[in-house]
Amino acid sequence: MRNSEIAQIFQDIADILEIKGENPFRVRAYHKIVRILETLPEEIEKVCQRGELRNIPGVGEGLAKKIEELLATGKLAYYEDLKKQVPSGLVELLAIPEIGPKTVSLLYKELGINNVRELEKAVKEHRLKDLPGMGPKTEENIRRGIELLKKKQGRMLLGRAYPLAQSIIERLGGLPEVDRISLAGSLRRMRETIGDIDILVASRKPRRVMQVFTELPGVTEILSIGETKSSIIMEENLQVDVRVVEPDSFGAALQYFTGSKPHNIKLREIANKRGLKINEYGVFEIKSGEKISGQTEEEVYATLDLSYIPPELREERGEIEAAQEGKLPHLVELRDIQGDLHVHSRWSDGSDSIRELAEAAGKRGYRYMAVCDHSQSLKVAGGLSVDERWKQIEEIRKINKELKNFRVLAGAEVDIHSDGSLDYEDELLKELDIVIAAIHSGFKQNREIMTGRVVRAMENRFVHIIAHPTGRLLHEREPYQVDVETLVREARRTGTFLELNAFPERLDLNDIHCRQAKEAGVMVALGTDAHHQGQMEMMPYGVATARRGWLEKKDILNTLSLKDLLKRLKG
DNA sequence: GCCGTTTTCGGCCCGACTGTTTTCAGTCG
Numbered sequence: 001m002r003n004s005e006i007a008q009i010f011q012d013i014a015d016i017l018e019i020k021g022e023n024p025f026r027v028r029a030y031h032k033i034v035r036i037l038e039t040l041p042e043e044i045e046k047v048c049q050r051g052e053l054r055n056i057p058g059v060g061e062g063l064a065k066k067i068e069e070l071l072a073t074g075k076l077a078y079y080e081d082l083k084k085q086v087p088s089g090l091v092e093l094l095a096i097p098e099i100g101p102k103t104v105s106l107l108y109k110e111l112g113i114n115n116v117r118e119l120e121k122a123v124k125e126h127r128l129k130d131l132p133g134m135g136p137k138t139e140e141n142i143r144r145g146i147e148l149l150k151k152k153q154g155r156m157l158l159g160r161a162y163p164l165a166q167s168i169i170e171r172l173g174g175l176p177e178v179d180r181i182s183l184a185g186s187l188r189r190m191r192e193t194i195g196d197i198d199i200l201v202a203s204r205k206p207r208r209v210m211q212v213f214t215e216l217p218g219v220t221e222i223l224s225i226g227e228t229k230s231s232i233i234m235e236e237n238l239q240v241d242v243r244v245v246e247p248d249s250f251g252a253a254l255q256y257f258t259g260s261k262p263h264n265i266k267l268r269e270i271a272n273k274r275g276l277k278i279n280e281y282g283v284f285e286i287k288s289g290e291k292i293s294g295q296t297e298e299e300v301y302a303t304l305d306l307s308y309i310p311p312e313l314r315e316e317r318g319e320i321e322a323a324q325e326g327k328l329p330h331l332v333e334l335r336d337i338q339g340d341l342h343v344h345s346r347w348s349d350g351s352d353s354i355r356e357l358a359e360a361a362g363k364r365g366y367r368y369m370a371v372c373d374h375s376q377s378l379k380v381a382g383g384l385s386v387d388e389r390w391k392q393i394e395e396i397r398k399i400n401k402e403l404k405n406f407r408v409l410a411g412a413e414v415d416i417h418s419d420g421s422l423d424y425e426d427e428l429l430k431e432l433d434i435v436i437a438a439i440h441s442g443f444k445q446n447r448e449i450m451t452g453r454v455v456r457a458m459e460n461r462f463v464h465i466i467a468h469p470t471g472r473l474l475h476e477r478e479p480y481q482v483d484v485e486t487l488v489r490e491a492r493r494t495g496t497f498l499e500l501n502a503f504p505e506r507l508d509l510n511d512i513h514c515r516q517a518k519e520a521g522v523m524v525a526l527g528t529d530a531h532h533q534g535q536m537e538m539m540p541y542g543v544a545t546a547r548r549g550w551l552e553k554k555d556i557l558n559t560l561s562l563k564d565l566l567k568r569l570k571g
Numbered sequence: 572g573c574c575g576t577t578t579t580c581g582g583c584c585c586g587a588c589t590g591t592t593t594t595c596a597g598t599c600g
Binding site for chain 1: 577582598
């Protein structure tokens with residue numbers, strides 16, 4: 001059984017236990033194991049085989065036994081039993097905003113409602129408002145909640161949400177009433193997808209800020225408007241929350257609203273042990289109630305003897321322990337990136353000439369850029385025949401003679417055939433400065449074949465990089481069945497680099513994989529996969545994902561100078 | 572359900588907001 005399947009079962013258990021009104025801390029224990037499983041860099045089965053389940057913080061005797069049972073039999077008696085007690089449709093009701101476990105339980109007991117369809121019907125017939133603890137407003141809120149759930153088709157891509165948030169910040173930040181303003185929430189942590197945009201403002205005149213905010217162009221609905229918090233819906237059904245605090249609390253509030261929740265919980269536990277309390281207003285001594293810090297985030301962390309933890313790391317994946325020991329990574333920054341290692345020109349399916357691309361890259365401060373147009377098999381993307389490729393190499397050589405302080409690397413994104421062979425012969429590959437191998441066909445192969453296919457490509461000594469190694473397209477296509485653990489190991493063995501494709505739909509490798517690569521000593525190659533010059537702007541999303549994967553400058557191939565890069569590519 | 576240089580039992584992060592109440596429960600982040 002795979003980690004994601006086991007995680008799904010524990011998630012289900014957590015939901016059922018909540019509806020049953022079980023001890024919330026038991027529920028929390030299940031939520032925690034779900035998160036652990038979703039981000040574990042190896043299969044839990046291997047951990048189990050090594051007898052190390054109990055070494056995972058959050059896994060005690062009970063969960064260890066349940067995991068063992070699932071791995072051994074594919075089933076869990078406890079879960080099967082729970083499912084009999086609670087109709088399956090109740091869990092889906094939890095997804096509706098405004099509805100939590102208590103309401104689900106009430107609806108079921110009083111009205112026999114056990115799925116969304118029945119709830120909609122009951123709302124229409126106004127059967128909810130007379131239930132104990134409910135009234136017409138709650139009924140209306142639930143109606144809107146169902147509507148919202150239907151409209152909101154999941155989370156928005158980082159690459160879409162980020163510019164939107166920036167434009168809001170620019171508008172609000174320009175107000176004289178705004179002292180400070182910042183992104184918060186998962187967007188500040190640069191998660192690959194986000195549920196809503198959180199913005200934090202420091203101001204002594206919240207009313208004015210809220211007025212401007214709720215009247216922004218593009219606002220389609222105002223969900224709530226208050227002194228400290230307002231929520232709106234913008235076009236594309238994106239929810240935006242703004243919170244306003246006093247300037248003195250800005251740091252504590254920013255820390256608090258940036259999350260993640262598990263990160264904050266852990267931080268507060270540490271604070272408690274020291275007789276301190278953290279909330280969004282500051283760090284307080286519990287006994288005296290005296291405020292110790294809160295103006296800046298740095299202060300908040302320093303009060304707990306922690307070095308400052310960058311937002312991208314705040315996922316409770318060991319960053320707090322690292323901060324305690326002063327062993328946080330020195331994360332890579334955008335300005336460390338010396339060039340883009342994956343762009344397409346109009347020779348294949350891009351829309352700009354190599355010269356235009358080079359000029360744009362130079363303007364970004366880059367020293368080099370790898371033009372990696374598709375290879376001959378990929379006809380839909382205008383893949384280059386062998387002849388065309390030779391001509392392109394010639395053109396690039398010519399362009400390089402004209403350029404100063406900038407180098408266009410002659411590259412190719414070469415298809416890996418179904419059997420692992422490559423789309424060009426070695427005698428052509430060896431003429432290229434940089435060769436990226438990629439899968440664009442046969443997505444349905446099983447795990448073993450797919451993994452072996454990529455490994456075979458790695459074994460070709462002219463292949464430098466594996467492009468978008470899992471092939472996922474967020475919201476569109478699942479990753480193909482490839483064993484990343486093996487890829488990382490084989491990359492190390494063969495001296496191959498793995499790409500972190502910065503395109504927002506891809507972000508592939510993802511953060512967890514990046515960390516795996518780092519730990520195995522495999523360098524990551526950052527490329528935007530730009531198909532026109534504007535798309536080179538996607539690089540920050542790649543850098544952010546690298547940071548989420550704990551990567552430092554030394555872990556990334558294209559932080560090297562041109563000279564060092566060329567040396568690495570040869571060796 | 573987990574966990575322990577204050578504990579193997581009794582704790583487990585913290586507050587805002589809303590709508591329903593007349594002091595609080597439920598939900599959310």
